[in-house]
Amino acid sequence: LVLMMTIPGLALFYGGMVRKMNVLATVMQSFAITCLVTVLWMVIGYSLAFTEGNPFFGGFGRLLLDGMGVDAINDLAKTIPESVYMCFQMTFAIITPALICGALADRMKFSALLWFIGLWAILVYAPVAHWVWGSDGFLSSAGILDFAGGTVVHINAGVAGLMAALVLGKRRGYGQEPMAPHNLVFSVIGASLL
Numbered sequence: 001l002v003l004m005m006t007i008p009g010l011a012l013f014y015g016g017m018v019r020k021m022n023v024l025a026t027v028m029q030s031f032a033i034t035c036l037v038t039v040l041w042m043v044i045g046y047s048l049a050f051t052e053g054n055p056f057f058g059g060f061g062r063l064l065l066d067g068m069g070v071d072a073i074n075d076l077a078k079t080i081p082e083s084v085y086m087c088f089q090m091t092f093a094i095i096t097p098a099l100i101c102g103a104l105a106d107r108m109k110f111s112a113l114l115w116f117i118g119l120w121a122i123l124v125y126a127p128v129a130h131w132v133w134g135s136d137g138f139l140s141s142a143g144i145l146d147f148a149g150g151t152v153v154h155i156n157a158g159v160a161g162l163m164a165a166l167v168l169g170k171r172r173g174y175g176q177e178p179m180a181p182h183n184l185v186f187s188v189i190g191a192s193l194l
């Protein structure tokens with residue numbers, strides 16, 4: 001349900017805020033990221049984030065979801081099957097890089113964005129999720145609780161979007177061309193879905 005509302009919401013919001021020439025690319029970025037991160041999460045991301053390892057990285061105990069059973073591996077999810085917990089956490093893994101797309105609109109090619117998001121999901125998102133939500137993560141061990149995703153989702157996506165925008169520079173045509181939003185109604189609908 002979260003994905004059914006959030007991904008179209010982000011796609012409509014970003015699609016309404018960019019120039020007409022970039023609407024299709026921006027909408028497709030949200031949906032492509034959903035597919036890419038779903039596969040990466042099931043192959044390696046879940047294992048790196050939620051299995052026991054060290055305080056900074058999880059292990060490879062659930063690589064390709066191997067050994068997944070009825071009992072959850074996280075103390076915060078003892079009342080649900082592990083497969084349900086994995087899917088619940090996957091929604092956050094998908095939404096977080098989709099938030100970064102807003103900062104990268106009009107700045108990055110589609111193929112470069114997919115490479116960036118794929119590497120970022122494995123090398124940045126999964127370790128940060130382990131720090132905060134993993135049973136032996138260093139922030140989790142310090143007693144930090146992050147139920148709404150303020151650290152793992154919002155701070156993480158915000159910093160990544162800011163750094164990527166600073167590295168890539170201004171949007172093409174910024175200051176020389178009018179950059180009126182394509183459709184403000186789509187933006188309002190997207191914000192409402194979010």
